[in-house]
Amino acid sequence: MGSSGGKIVIFTALLLEYRAVRGQMEDLQRLDHEAGTIFERGRIPGTSWEVYITQVGQGNQTAAIMTERAIRMIAPEAVFFTGIAGGLKHDLVLGDVVVATRVFAYHGGKQEESFKARPETWQASHRLEQTARYVARDPQWAAGQHPSGQDGPEVHFKPIAAGEVVVNAPTSTLHDLLDEHYNGVAAIETEGAGFAGAASMSDQVPALVIRGISDRADGSKQHTDSGGFQQLAANNAAAMTVAVIKALAPSRAAKIPGPTGQATSKLGLLSGDEPVSAQLEELLPVAWRRKLLPSWSNQGATLEVHLVPERSLRLPMRQMSQLKEGLVSVGRKEKVFTPSEAVASALEADFVATFARDQRRGSVGLAISQSGQRSCWEPLPSPSRIHIPVLDPEHTKERVEGLLRLLLRLQEVPQTRYAPALAIDPAETLTVTSLKSAANSNSVSLARGGRSGPVQIIPQELWDAADISAAAPTIAEELTLRLMLHFRNSGDGWNF
Structure with missing residues (x-):
């Protein structure tokens, strides 16, 4: 399948997140990695991007391995992780979307008489974050996701925390840790740190985490899940991700056909050519x-x-x-x-x-x-x-x-x-x-x-x-x- 816009990979953890993204794509074809990972390749209507999606399962370690594997195999121009998360701020409404300006791996630290946080952190891609902000300024970005006349979800640009624990309790030692050391964090999930870290180490591939708020991480998860908020949050996160991709202009690094039919490299250079200033x-x-x-x-x-x-x-x-x-x-x-x-x-x-x-x-x-x-x-x-x-x-x-x-x-x-x-x-x-x-x-x-x-x-x-x-x-x-x-x-x- 040809494309003049370059390649993008979207990762999800859960099946409902995967289906939310897949439902907005067409011309899907299966693509198998030699280690067994299955991708689907297709396109988003109205764009020239070649988009790959895969479900990686839960956990930062798995997310890191799958991200590194996809970057090596596909050489994308940008990568996204989309799905659901627990909200940690009172101003977040169930179904709202959080675009992660920074991802904290919050389990890093040293325990002495008191706990001293030593988190790994990763900044969102400036280009992708700016595109997301551009999209969010238009209230029609989620058109089609909600009944006519109903307000769409709010989009928040805030840090998120990623660890190995699903939080679902009104009070806990983990809540205290997050409140003391990561008070600005808006949401918590279990894959973003592995994803962001792997993208950062793979020649700084632009990466962005987009999450829909499905619960409040306060013990009410069973109630909100049964109320359909997981699906709502997954749909909203997928819609935001797709809207960002639609608004994302191919950079000078996109692969485009050369004058002799060769494809340029990710640096925008014909094979064997030297960069020019x-x-x-x-x-x-x-x-x-x-x-x-x-x-x-x-x-x-x-x-x-x-x-x-x-x-x-x-x-x-x-x-x-x-x-x-x-x-x-x-x-x-x-x-x-x-x-x-x-x-x-x-x-x-x-x-x-x-x-x-x-x-x-x-x-x-x-x-x-x-x-x-x-x-x-x-x-x-x-x-x-x-x-x-x-x-x-x-x-x-x-x-x-x-x-x-x-x-x-x-x-x-x-x-x-x-x-x-x-x-x-x-x-x-x-x-x-x-x-x-x-x-x-x-x-x-x-x-x-x-x-x-x-x-x-x-x-x-x-x-x-x-x-x-x-x-x-x-x-x-x-x-x-x-x-x-x-x-x-x-x-x-x-x-x-």
């Missing part, structure tokens, strides 16, 4: 590290890498506050920070940062500005034999390539273009040579003769977000060559 027409402002954290500018030579968005994204302060904790978790997971070192966070009006400052290792950190700029930094290596930082072009190129990919993993990447930037700051005390040479030498010359100030390689090119990971070697080589050119032109007498 566009020249900046005007300079983009960069929030360099010394601007974010000015008191740190007197530390040893530090490499910093930035991705500056073509247009300001203006992240809401609510999201910035959530990122404050999220960056710490990502930093430890990505080994930016060692397991034992103390990590601090800062939330300011225009940026959020997490960092460690070790007297021997130097400064390392991550930051996201309110405009959407992504930044990371780490010290240049300092071999013990010479005791000063070394700028090795090959090592620098490798680190810039790795840090560019790290920046893409900090959170869901909005579908816009980014301009890479690079700096060494401060740069008055370092040497330019290979690490191998430095390790075998007893003396080296300073690269800039004691002159102070940073070396900043300003952005010159724009890259599509979807292309940056594949183009990372090219971008890293370009930035490193420009950096080396600066040192050659500064009269340091070093040849490369």
